[in-house]
Amino acid sequence: MFGFEAAELAAARTVRPAYQPLRHWLEGSPRELMETRRRQAELFFRRIGITFAVYGDPDAAERLIPFDIVPRILAREEWTALEAGLKQRVGALNAFLADIYGKQEILRAGLVPPELVLLNPAFAMSQIGKRPVGDIWVQIAGIDLVRTDANQFFVLEDNARTPSGVSYMLENREVMLKLVPELFANLHVAPVEAYPEKLLETLHSVAPPGAGDEPNSVLLTPGQHNSAFYEHSFLADKLGIELVEGNDLFVRDDVVYMRTTEGPQRVDVIYRRLDDDFLDPLAFNPASMLGVPGLMSAYAAGNVTLANAVGTGVADDKAIYSYMPEIVKFYTGEEPLLSNVPTHRCREPEALAYVLDHLPELVVKEVDGSGGYGMLVGPHAPRATIEAFAAKLRAAPEKFIAQPTLALSTCPTLCDSGVAPRHVDLRPFVLTGTNGVQIVPGGLTRVALESGSLVVNSSQGGGTKDTWVLDD
Amino acid sequence: MLSRTAGSLYWVGRYLERAEYLTRLIEATLRLAALPSSYGGAGNAWDSALAAAWMKPLHEELGRPGDEQGVSAFLTVDSENPSSIRVCLERARANARSVRTALTLEAWEAINGAWLDVQKFGTRLESREQLVQLIDTVKVAMLVFDGAAHRTMLRGDAYWFIQLGAAIERADNTARLLDVKYHLLLPHGESVGGGLDYFQWTTILRTVSALTAYRWVYRDAVQPLKVADLLILNTQIPRSLTSCYQEILRRLDQLAAGHGRRGPAHRLAAHGLGQLEGASIDRIFGNGLHEFLGNFISENNRLGNAIAEQYLF
Structure with a gap:
């Protein structure tokens, strides 16, 4: 039997129904067994090399993100409500970007201060008047959510540049399937494994018009010293596309090619995990060794799609964030389904x-x-x-x-002292293509491992959990 | 396939092969050093191991001790020796990691696991037991990798480039081993077939795990001419120069079939194989074994460069 902390016991009386089966499992699992499973999980992560790098910490060039084997659970109806809110929000983000790089109606309507947009370091002047395929700017968004009570989710941050973490969503599930098959046998956990396929569909749907029936997509990584390199290689593998570095690509006559053993091969869609500033040393940072000279002119000529588009950073700026309720209303004509944290x-x-x-x-x-x-x-x-x-x-x-600071919800988490409540957030991944908006049920749950801590970032010692959407 | 990926895989093959060669060399040396000196087990066994690894100058430069502990640590766990087993595995893993997607999970796990295991030994060896453990660990890891590659990888560019790198490295290792020992293989006066050299020859054979193979092929006592014949011309033993070149040409042909074109590397490899197949051991000795091997090593290097150029590494 597990030692529950006092707060957890008190909270347990009001455990949400979705957690009931988990409670039985936790109470019925001997402590040693849980410990063994935790070690197995760690070994698994280490063997397959799921690591991340912490900048400025040479001793920890490759570290594991702590993984907690107690899953975070959402009931289907909770998820359905969330999903609608996420679609609305990401739709508004895309409309906002199309607008500020287009007619700038929202600025003329006086809803967002123009200087906040136009003088924003992430605003890409070069993209004014540009229209990416389908006018979609953010093909892959990661929306960070926190919850304060049964019905209230808040958006903490929008990530519209190169959101990461989806590999943990997928790998955490794989580990859980190996470690606790008995739980999956009794509960109907909605699968997440279709994410790579949906991502590939999304990327293909936004290929430039000249790309033909089978667009060549690649994933552009800064290289193996980047903190998220594992994720880049993992995703490229699951998508079945080449993982390229800047040096693998070159531009001739405004067309992007990759260097292969069979000679140059045309590239149509670049899922880039490289920030705007490093994409093209000719257009941005001339000292960058990571990008591809001439990439921006190929992009401007419409011969290659970048996902996400250039200049999306302005939409996840935290000052712009504070205007999101107005932005959602302006473009959708609806009340926002997801609240903002008062800012x-x-x-x-x-x-x-x-x-x-x-x-x-x-x-x-x-x-x-x-x-x-x-x-x-x-x-x-x-x-x-x-x-x-x-x-x-x-x-x-x-x-x-x-x-x-919000009264954040907690989730039972395996700690040294037993199972105790820890603060969590949730990052679902929202895919937008000309084929529509898709969200796999779940996301990345990050957990603050220190008692009372609110910081869940992996670079700051946070951990992750598997996220289960339970079908009835 | 991306040229960079091809290049990294080629080097994965080379580094793993080099690490494996070193484990065999150390194993054979441990055995040789254990013999009483009247049987050839001279105190210079570790010295000649350094020579067979072509690492004597670096060993001196770094000022490492010349005894068993010094040399074995230098060859296995020394992070300042760019060809130590530790560094080979580190580089193989770094190359593999940068092209993780080109490998199957099993093949990657084998390399990553080997690196994690070897890392545990640190950069110093405390005892001979540790040395033996390390050698065993690496040997097993290499077999696991070969098995994983053989059983799980698509027969495509990725697999062929790894095998190609391994074959080039293997040819290089065998040739260098023979070259270092060539004086032992030459008939010289009264010591021909003498007791001292016998153990040196068997050490050579052990280093390429071919002692048993020798007996199967020749059913005869170990003789220098036949040792050279076995390791240069025999097509049954996988580490002979001819076998390596057969494999190189086969891999290049497979790549060419996939790509629909051949290049300078094919011509060089075919030429090299033609020369080996047309050679006899008597003629090689007649024209000078040392010259033959020196020429082979530089031609093999040229082939490596031609491959890199042809596939744009």
Whole structure:
């Protein structure tokens, strides 16, 4: 039998029905067995090489993301509601990008301050007037969600550049199928394994018109020193497409080719896991060795599709995020199905004053930051850190937003002391092509392994769980 | 296939083959060093192991000790020796990792597992037991990789490039081994067939795991001329130069069939094989074994370069 922490016991009285079968399983599994399974999972991850790199930590060039074998569970009706909200949100993100690089109606309507868009470092001036295939800008989106109670999901972040983590969604499921087959036998867990196929369909659906019936798609990686390299190679393998680095591609007469043992072969769609700035040393960062010289001119000529499109970063900027409710309403004419976390834009003097007064209660983030770097979690920060952060805020308020800490939901998690509640978030992956919007049921659940911690980023010691959508 | 992928796979094949050769060399040396000196088990067994690995200059440069512990650590776990088993596996794994998608899960796991296992030994060896363990680990890992590749990989470019790299490396290793020992193979006065050399010859054969094969092929006492014949011209033993070139040409033909064209590498390989098949061991000795081997090693290098050029590595 498991030792449940007091809070968990109290919470257990109100365990959501979807978790009932899991509770029986947890209570019926001896501690040693769980430990053994945890070790098996780790061995499995290590053997197949699912690792990630932590920047600035040479000793941990390849680290495992801690995996928790207690799954996170969503009932089918919860998922159905979420799915509708995600489709609405990503649809609005795409419409927003098409608009700001097109007619800019939302700016003229005065709903979003123009300078926030036009002066944004992620706004790609070169893309004004451009129309990617199907006017789809974000083919692959990762939307970070947190939940506060049974009915309330909040969007924490939109990831519209090169969201990662989907390999963990797929591999976590594989591990769970190996480790706890007995649970799958009794529960109807919706499968996620169709993701690679759907992704390939999506990529093919946005191939440029000249590509022919069998477009050649490739996955462009910065290389094996990138923190997400495992995921890049994993996905390329599952998709059955070439994993290329910048050096493998070249551009001739505005057409992209890859260097193969049989000579040059034309490339139609590039699923790029490389940031805008590194795509083409001729157009962006001339010092970059990662990109492909001339790629942007091939892109401008419409001879190659980049997924996601260039310039999408402006949509996942955290200051733009704060306008998402207005953006969703503007383009869909509907009330947003997913809520935003109330956000203080420090660029506004009133908000800044409030934030400075309430730092110990707030989470402050850089508008263009990611990975949990450069953020302040007020309730867990020592006084000195808060004071240092206040100075940074005053120096460049426009670089920050602040949000209240939510009463985040927790999920039972295997810890040293037994099963205890830990905070979780959820990143489902939303695919958009000319063939429609597709979301596999589930996503990546990240879990903060420290008691009470709210930071789930893998670069900051967070772990992952399998995510189960249960069919009735 | 991407040229970079082809290049990485080719080097996976080469590095793994090199690591495997070193394990055999060390195994044979351990045996030779264990013999009383009156049977050829001279104190210089480890010295000649260094020579057979062509690593003497580097060993001196790094100032590593010349005794068993010093040399065996240098050959196995030394991270400053670019051809130590550890570094070979590290590089094979790095190459494999960069083209992970070209390998099956089983083949990748074998390489990754080998690297993880060898890494556990660290960069120093505490005892001979550890050395023996390490050698066994690597030997088994190589067999696992070969089995995984053979059983799970598509017979396509990826498989052929790995095999091609391995065959080029194998030819190179056999030729260098023979060249280092060529003086032992030459008939020289009274010591012909003498007790001392016998153990040296059998060591050569063990290094390419061909001692039993020798007996099956010749049903005769170990004689230097026949050792050379076996390792250069015999087509039954997989590490002979002729066998390696047969394999190289076969892999190149398979690649050509897939790509629909042949290139300079084919011509070089076919020429090399033609020369080996037309040669006799008497003529090779007549014209000078050392010259023959030196020429072979440089031609083999040229072939390696031609392959890289032809497939745009």
